[in-house]
Amino acid sequence: MIPRVLSIAGTDPTGGAGIHADLKSIGALGGYGMAVVTALVAQNTQGVRAVHVPPVEFLTEQLEAVSDDVRIDAVKLGMLHSAPLIAVVSDWLSRTRPPIIVLDPVMVATSGDALIDRRATDAIRDLCTRVDLITPNIPELAVLAGATPATTWDEAVVQATGLASSSGTTVLLKGGHLPSDDCPDAIVTASGTTTIVGRRVPTSTTHGTGCSLSSAMATLAASGLSWPDALVRAKAWLVGAIEHGESLHVGHGNGPVDHFHELRPHLPGAGWCDGVWALTNDVRARVDECEFIRGLQDGSLDQARFRWYLAQDALYLADYSRVLARASALAPTITEQAFWAQCAQNALTTETQLHRSYLDGAVHEPGVTTLAYTNHLHAVAGTGAYAEIVAALLPCFWLYADLGRRMVSSDHAAHPYHDWLRTYADPAFDEATRTAIAITDRAAQDAGIEQRARMRAGFERSMRHELDFFLAPTRRS
C-alpha cells in the first residue's frame, strides 16, 4: 500500500523547506503527499521576510477537508507558529487519531529567523507528549530540554534522553548543528540510543534538511519500517540529496537539497560531474582544511609562501592553457571550440595578470608538484579523447570557483589577498565553470563505459594534484 502522508506546515516559495520540501520528500520515498498550510512565509534561501497566518478557523477547515475524505496513514507536523494554531491541530489530532505522528518542533530557520511565537514553546512541549517521534535540531532540543545548546554528541544524547523520558516518546537526535567532521543522528528513547553514523558533506546546500528528514521518517514508518531502519534509509537518501543540492543552482544563500536525485540514473551521463565531484569529497575537505587555504581566507598566510604559490601557478597556467587549446582543437562543435579557446586565452591573460601584480618578474623553475600536475594534463591531452581531456581540465575550474564562492564572505578591500579572492569569486568565472561542467556532462553522455572510467580517473587525479598544489607552499621549509 502506498502510504498517504499529510504535512501540516508553513510554506517556502523557493521550494526548499516547509510543505514544499515535505511533499517532495514524501514522494521521493514512495508515499502520497498531502498538505495543510499553517502559515504563509515570504522566505528564500537567504532568510525570512514576512509571515502571514490565515485565521485559525481556516486551518480547521483545511484539516477537516482532508480527514473527512481521506484515510491518513501518517502526519508530519512542521511550523505551527503560535499557541492558537497548536491548539487547533492538537484538537484535530485527538479527534482523528492518525496512526503515526512525527513532530518537527520548528522554531528557527537556518538563516537564524524565528519561525515560532515565543509563547508557543510551552504548547509545543505539551504536544511532544502526544506524538510518536520528535525531531529537534540541537538548538530546539535545548529549548525543549530547558538547557543550553549541546556542544558535543554525548551532551546532546543526555538532553535527548531527558526529553524522551519527560515526554514519554521517541526522539530523533540530529547532529547537523554540532561542530564535528562527522554528522551522526540517533533514535533515542528513555531506555536506550541507536546511533546511525554519517559523514558531513562540506556544503551550504542544507536548507530544509530538517523538514525533509522528518517527512521521510513519517513516510518510511507508514511503510512499516521501525524508527532505526527508517533512519538508516532516510539518512542515506538525505546525504545524497545534500550532495546533489549544489547542482540545482537555486538561490544565493543556503540552497535546497535535491530531493529527487535518486530518480535520475536513467539519464546516462546526466549528472556525471556531480557524481565524480562527490567522489572527491574527501580530497576537497583536505583542501578546505589545509594551512594555505585557511591562511588565504583569514589573511594570515605568509606573503613569501603566497608569492611562491603564485609563481608556480603562473607556470602551471601556461601549460594548462596549452591543454585548453587542445580541447578547443578536438571540440565537436564551434561553440565548444570557441569556449575552450577563450578559456585558453583567459588562463594566459586575466588569471596571470593577477599573478604579475604580485610577482617580481623573476624567472622561476617549476616545482615537483607543478610538474607532476602538468605532466598528468599533457599525458591525457596527448593520448586521450576529447571527453577525457575535458574531465581532466574540470577540477581546476570547479575547485577554484567553489573556493571563491565560499571564501568571498571573508573578503574586504583591505584584505591582503583581496585580488585573489575577487578573481575566483567573479560571476564570469562561475559562469565559465558551469559551461565546462555542462560540456563534460554531455561528453560523458556520449562516452562508453570504459571511456567514462578513464574520464573519472583523470578527474580524480587532477583533483589530487590540486590538493598537492595547495599543500606544497607550506611544506617547503
Ligand SMILES: Nc1ncnc2c1ncn2[C@@H]1O[C@H](COP(=O)(O)OP(=O)(O)O)[C@@H](O)[C@H]1O
Ligand atoms: N552538512 C551535512 N552533511 C550531511 N548531513 C547533514 C549536514 N547537515 C545536516 N545534515 C543532516 O540533515 C538532517 C537535519 O539536521 P540538522 O541540520 O541538525 O537539522 P535542521 O535542518 O532541523 O536544523 C540530519 O539528518 C543531519 O544529520
Ligand SMILES: Cc1ncc(COP(=O)(O)OP(=O)(O)O)c(N)n1
Ligand atoms: C515554512 C518553514 N518551515 C520550516 C523551516 C525550517 O526548516 P528546516 O528543515 O529546519 O531547515 P532550515 O531552515 O533550518 O534549513 C523553514 N525555513 N520554513
